[in-house]
Amino acid sequence: MQTNFEVIIRSPQPGEAVQGLVQISGSTRVDGFISYELSFSFEDDPTGTSFLIQQSREPVNYDVLGEWDTSVLTDGTYTLQLMVERQGGAPVSTFVEGLRVRNYSPIETNTPSPLQTFVLQDALNTTPSSIQTPHTPSPKPTLTPLAKNPAELHTSQITSAMVCGGILAIIVLGLLGFYVTARQRG
Known part of the structure; x- marks a missing residue:
């Protein structure tokens, strides 16, 4: 007997920076669907504690699974989990890791690569094969330290x-x- 399932979180994507109210979309299509649970956890939490975002007994076919209010969270890296319960089988889960919540600090942007430059030499004295393009190294991305969280209490x-x-x-x-x-x- 072949089991068909599509348990997918389409948005947000792994590594994406998010803030405020985040719409989570995907699919919970499985044979024998009973319910699904959408939750989040701190990425490096050794206890494995997760927090419920949405629970439903209605299957979702590539639509909104739920909304995640990140405004109450401290900035950090989180993991989303979508777990689907099904009849006669183990739950099916999928994870989106590396979600960067940025409510209190600016969202990092990628540094654009520099434009390629050409050095043109005297066309009468050189052949086209002798035109040289200098190598411009791409800058390495630098990590931006997180700003101090104003909600943090000692x-x-x-x-x-x-x-x-x-x-x-x-x-x-x-x-x-x-x-x-x-x-x-x-």
Whole structure:
């Protein structure tokens, strides 16, 4: 028995830079389709934790699978997974790796290659075969460091906020207790 399936994410493509609301398109065509689940994970997460984007019991044939709101994520590299459950068989999955979320830093652009230059020599003194084209090396792409994420909190900031909140709560409860005691006596 031959099994036919087309479990594909067409967009976004591996290595693509994305930001904001990203439309994910593809196909979930399999024999015995039950449901599909679209999720994302941090690319280098050793725990393998994934987060649900969309779940559906309706098959999709080269159309929108779901929308991924990346605006709540920190900049980094992520992986999309499309997993299709089917009757009488193991789930079928596909992955799109290397998706670069860029909400807080500029999206990198490719450096265009320089135009080819020609050196023309005196046409009377040379033959066409002696015209030389100098070799212009292509520049190597350079990595752009990521900007500091403005949403990132350090442990010391969280601890400080909790201590201040605790002290404020004690003061408010103390004043409230003093007020209630004074009202009962007076």
